[in-house]
Amino acid sequence: xxxxxxxxxxxxxxxxxxxxxxxxxxxxxxxxxxxxxxxxxxxxxxxxxxxxxxxxxxxxxxxxxxxxxxxxxxxxxxxxxxxxxxxxxxxxxxxxxxxxxxxxxxxxxxxxxxxxxxxxxxxxxxxxxxxxxxxxxxxxxxxxxxxxxxxxxxxxxxxxxxxxxxxxxxxxxxxxxxxxxxxxxxxxxxxxxxxxxxxxxxxxxxxxxxxxxxxxxxxxxxxxxxxxxxxxxxxxxxxxxxxxxxxxxxxxxxxxxxxxxxxxxxxxxxxxxxxxxxxxxxxxxxxxxxxxxxxxxxxxxxxxxxxxxxxxxxxxxxxxxxxxxxxxxxxxxxxxxxxxxxxxxxxxxxxxxxxxxxxxxxxxxxxxxxxxxxxxxxxxxxxxxxxxxxxxxxxxxxxxxxxxxxxxxxxxxxxxxxxxxxxxxxxxxxxxxxxxx
Amino acid sequence: xxxxxxxxxxxxxxxxxxxxxxxxxxxxxxxxxxxxxxxxxxxxxxxxxxxxxxxxxxxxxxxxxxxxxxxxxxxxxxxxxxxxxxxxxxxxxxxxxxxxxxxxxxxxxxxxxxxxxxxxxxxxxxxxxxxxxxxxxxxxxxxxxxxxxxxxxxxxxxxxxxxxxxxxxxxxx
Numbered sequence: 018x019x020x021x022x023x024x025x026x027x028x029x030x031x032x033x034x035x036x037x038x039x040x041x042x043x044x045x046x047x048x049x050x051x052x053x054x055x056x057x058x059x060x061x062x063x064x065x066x067x068x069x070x071x072x073x074x075x076x077x078x079x080x081x082x083x084x085x086x087x088x089x090x091x092x093x094x095x096x097x098x099x100x101x102x103x104x105x106x107x108x109x110x111x112x113x114x115x116x117x118x119x120x121x122x123x124x125x126x127x128x129x130x131x132x133x134x135x136x137x138x139x140x141x142x143x144x145x146x147x148x149x150x151x152x153x154x155x156x157x158x159x160x161x162x163x164x165x166x167x168x169x170x171x172x173x174x175x176x177x178x179x180x181x182x183x184x185x186x187x188x189x190x191x192x193x194x195x196x197x198x199x200x201x202x203x204x205x206x207x208x209x210x211x212x213x214x215x216x217x218x219x220x221x222x223x224x225x226x227x228x229x230x231x232x233x234x235x236x237x238x239x240x241x242x243x244x245x246x247x248x249x250x251x252x253x254x255x256x257x258x259x260x261x262x263x264x265x266x267x268x269x270x271x272x273x274x275x276x277x278x279x280x281x282x283x284x285x286x287x288x289x290x291x292x293x294x295x296x297x298x299x300x301x302x303x304x305x306x307x308x309x310x311x312x313x314x315x316x317x318x319x320x321x322x323x324x325x326x327x328x329x330x331x332x333x334x335x336x337x338x339x340x341x342x343x344x345x346x347x348x349x350x351x352x353x354x355x356x357x358x359x360x361x362x363x364x365x366x367x368x369x370x371x372x373x374x375x376x377x378x379x380x381x382x383x384x385x386x387x388x389x390x391x392x393x394x395x396x397x398x399x400x401x402x403x404x405x406x407x408x409x410x411x412x413x414x415x416x417x418x419x420x421x422x423x424x425x426x427x428x429x430x431x432x433x434x435x436x437x438x439x440x441x442x443x444x445x446x447x448x449x450x451x452x453x454x
Numbered sequence: 455x456x457x458x459x460x461x462x463x464x465x466x467x468x469x470x471x472x473x474x475x476x477x478x479x480x481x482x483x484x485x486x487x488x489x490x491x492x493x494x495x496x497x498x499x500x501x502x503x504x505x506x507x508x509x510x511x512x513x514x515x516x517x518x519x520x521x522x523x524x525x526x527x528x529x530x531x532x533x534x535x536x537x538x539x540x541x542x543x544x545x546x547x548x549x550x551x552x553x554x555x556x557x558x559x560x561x562x563x564x565x566x567x568x569x570x571x572x573x574x575x576x577x578x579x580x581x582x583x584x585x586x587x588x589x590x591x592x593x594x595x596x597x598x599x600x601x602x603x604x605x606x607x608x609x610x611x612x613x614x615x616x617x618x619x620x621x622x623x624x625x626x627x
Contacts, residue, residue: 328551334540369512 019296019433025426032423039416043101054094095168096404101413102167103403106158108417110255111395112425113151118280119144120211121244127237132448133307136300138218139438140288145211146432147425152204159200163193169403172261184261191258199254203247210240222441230444248273260402263341267326274319279391281311282384287429289377296438302375303454309374312387313364320361345397348406352393359390392418457602459485461588462614463621464597467493473599473617474499480613485600488592511569518564522557
């Protein structure tokens with residue numbers, strides 16, 4: 018049995034406390050009037066002249082003409098008011114998607130009847146325990162958006178929709194009630210599978226036949242079908258709809274790749290941590306090697322999708338599609354291209370060597386870069402349409418990361434204490450113990 | 455002096471593995487082992503050095519990437535920078551996304567093909583090469599271990615019979 022070390026527990030509480038402080042400062046610093054917003058921007062001294070371009074590029078939401086200056090100022094106010102909300106949302110989604118990516122990996126391992134991974138099932142189940150608190154937080158943020166507490170989703174503003182024929186056309190899908198119903202269905206389905214599969218997994222330890230295992234195999238296969246559809250729609254709802262004038266067909270896959278590789282990285286990191294504390298005696302370097310191979314392969318898969326999406330839009334250069342990348346390259350140049358270096362070049366060069374994949378500190382180091390890179394991925398997906406060129410990785414952003422990191426660590430490691438870390442009666446457990454690559 | 459070699463036949467890969475370990479333990483040098491299929495762990499048991507072919511492949515891939523970049527840069531940017539459908543051909547970086555499919559494919563092409571050719575050269579394989587198989591059964595259902603004899607014929611024979619060999623031949627080489 019794993020015991021939650023006091024030091025780690027205190028560390029997670031400190032992270033949460035510091036995070037709450039940062040989030041609070043972010044909300045206090047957000048302007049409540051147009052005048053305050055102008056003062057903040059003027060106070061920075063650099064004028065932010067290109068805020069205008071951003072306003073225009075996705076600015077059909079605002080009336081042009083006489084009201085232009087006023088609408089520009091109001092736009093700026095909305096961007097600055099969005100900052101703490103967007104920071105909170107990006108971090109909340111990022112840690113939630115790690116748990117969801119692990120859940121998908123777990124279901125695949127069960128459905129594929131993999132022989133190497135059963136030793137790690139309890140680690141994966143521990144990480145997916147974050148689905149419940151993380152999912153609730155994301156849902157609450159979405160519900161607050163629907164309740165007009167923020168301007169993260171521009172299509173939720175009836176004032177904007179009234180002047181926007183495109184959004185009126187999409188209102189059948191993008192309306193608050195349906196949006197929340199969908200979110201509830203997705204979260205419900207994921208959490209249901211997670212809890213039921215966990216229950217069967219624990220029941221299998223105590224039973225004297227394999228019926229729980231077989232049932233788990235079947236529900237995992239069924240879950241993967243549900244997951245594929247719900248994940249794709251979730252990415253339209255939660256990420257793509259912050260930019261409701263833009264659409265991309267491979268977006269669901271792209272977000273999936275991001276969450277999948279982050280999830281696998283976290284499995285590797287938690288496994289290495291538990292192993293270093295002596296809790297997983299049967300996990301050997303070959304298991305780490307396999308996880309590192311997945312990190313390597315899925316990093317390339319993510320890059321493939323990132324590039325496919327980028328290149329197709331860059332190549333044809335259709336105005337209605339390309340604004341998405343125009344704003345990102347203009348205002349988010351370093352994070353936009355930097356994340357390609359972090360998510361592709363770094364893992365490819367570091368994890369190509371077979372020997373390096375067995376060196377634990379090497380996997381941890383690459384894992385940290387991959388996680389930071391995928392945080393930037395979500396950051397660059399959300400920020401341009403919510404805060405535009407007013408983005409900055411400052412107190413609200415870092416505070417949100419720290420808060421959710423603390424929350425994640427607390428719930429994951431608390432769940433790990435609830436059951437023995439090694440499944441007892443899994444039919445593949447012997448193979449997994451002797452797994453050798 | 456023509457050297458003599460001893461050929462020990464086995465009909466099971468497990469027995470072969472044990473035999474290899476025993477012969478190694480007795481400090482005899484194994485010239486060669488012929489198998490009808492890959493036996494996992496045989497190279498480790500024989501103490502063969504790990505292959506470096508993956509390293510060569512990585513270097514060939516780098517060559518392929520360089521060839522693609524130099525070629526596309528010369529043709530599309532330096533030599534005749536035309537406006538083709540509004541693509542920016544002012545610098546390589548500006549038009550790079552359009553070159554990435556070629557850069558990728560040439561990297562894979564060079565890495566794969568040059569590695570295969572390296573494999574053929576290093577393992578001396580070519581179309582009209584004469585087969586070096588000492589016994590036809592080793593391509594079907596027998597395993598053969600070849601050890602050179604240095605005035606220790608009887609000792610080696612006893613050792614190999616002990617390891618479960620089904621047949622032992624001594625041939626001039």
